[in-house]
Amino acid sequence: MNWPATERLGLTPAPGGLALVQDLLNTAPADRPDSVDLLADGALDRAQGWADPAVRGWGAGTGRGDVRLTLSADDLPKLRCLRDQVRRALAAGDCGGEAVRFTSAPVVVGLAGDGTLTLEPEGAGARWLASAVLAEGLLAQASGTWRRLKICRNTACSAAFYDRSRNNSGVWHSVRGCGNAAHLRACRERRRGHAGAESGAEESGVTV
Known part of the structure; x- marks a missing residue:
C-alpha cells in the first residue's frame, strides 16, 4: 500500500507525484466512526506509519528510488497546517x-x-514533506493535472480525489455515495418547502 490515506477511503491515487499531495490531504479524518486523523498530536507512530509508505511510493513513482523520512512530534501540527492550507x-x-x-x-x-530541470525537496521532517508537496503541486499546475485534484463537495466527506471525467466536471468523490446523498437531501428539502407552502396557503385560504 503506497498511499495508505487515500486507499483507506477506497479511492484511486492521482497520477505520479501528485498522489503524495492527495495522500497528505486524505490524512484528515472523514465523518465516520472508524476514521481517525493520521497526523493527530500524540500519535507519532501512526503518523510515521503513514509517512513511510507514502514517501517510498513517491520515491518509486518519481524515479528517486528508496526515499526515507523521519517525523517528530513537532512536525505534526506543521503538517496539519500545510494540509489545511492546501485543502x-x-x-x-x-x-x-x-x-x-x-x-x-x-x-x-x-x-x-x-x-531536464528537476525540483528536489530539501530539509527534514515537515519541511521536507512541505517542500515535496508544494513542488509536486507546481509540477501538476504546469502539466495541467492540478485542476483535477479536488475536494469532495460533501462536507461530511471532504475526501481529496482525482477527477478522471472527460470534461473535469466531477464534484463528488463518489457519485453513488456522496452524490446520491446530496441529491436525496435536496429532494427532501424541496418536499419540505413545498409542504410548507401548501400549509401556508391552506391557512390563508389560497389554493396552490
Whole structure:
C-alpha cells in the first residue's frame, strides 16, 4: 500500500507525484466512526506509519528510488497546517482564497544531463514533506493535472480525489455515495418547502 490515506477511503491515487499531495490531504479524518486523523498530536507512530509508505511510493513513482523520512512530534501540527492550507486552496477553486507564502519549504532546482530541470525537496521532517508537496503541486499546475485534484463537495466527506471525467466536471468523490446523498437531501428539502407552502396557503385560504 503506497498511499495508505487515500486507499483507506477506497479511492484511486492521482497520477505520479501528485498522489503524495492527495495522500497528505486524505490524512484528515472523514465523518465516520472508524476514521481517525493520521497526523493527530500524540500519535507519532501512526503518523510515521503513514509517512513511510507514502514517501517510498513517491520515491518509486518519481524515479528517486528508496526515499526515507523521519517525523517528530513537532512536525505534526506543521503538517496539519500545510494540509489545511492546501485543502482550502483546492476547495476555493477558481473563486480564489487567501494567498500563502511558504518560506520554510526549500526546493532545489536541478539540471539533469539531458537538460531536464528537476525540483528536489530539501530539509527534514515537515519541511521536507512541505517542500515535496508544494513542488509536486507546481509540477501538476504546469502539466495541467492540478485542476483535477479536488475536494469532495460533501462536507461530511471532504475526501481529496482525482477527477478522471472527460470534461473535469466531477464534484463528488463518489457519485453513488456522496452524490446520491446530496441529491436525496435536496429532494427532501424541496418536499419540505413545498409542504410548507401548501400549509401556508391552506391557512390563508389560497389554493396552490
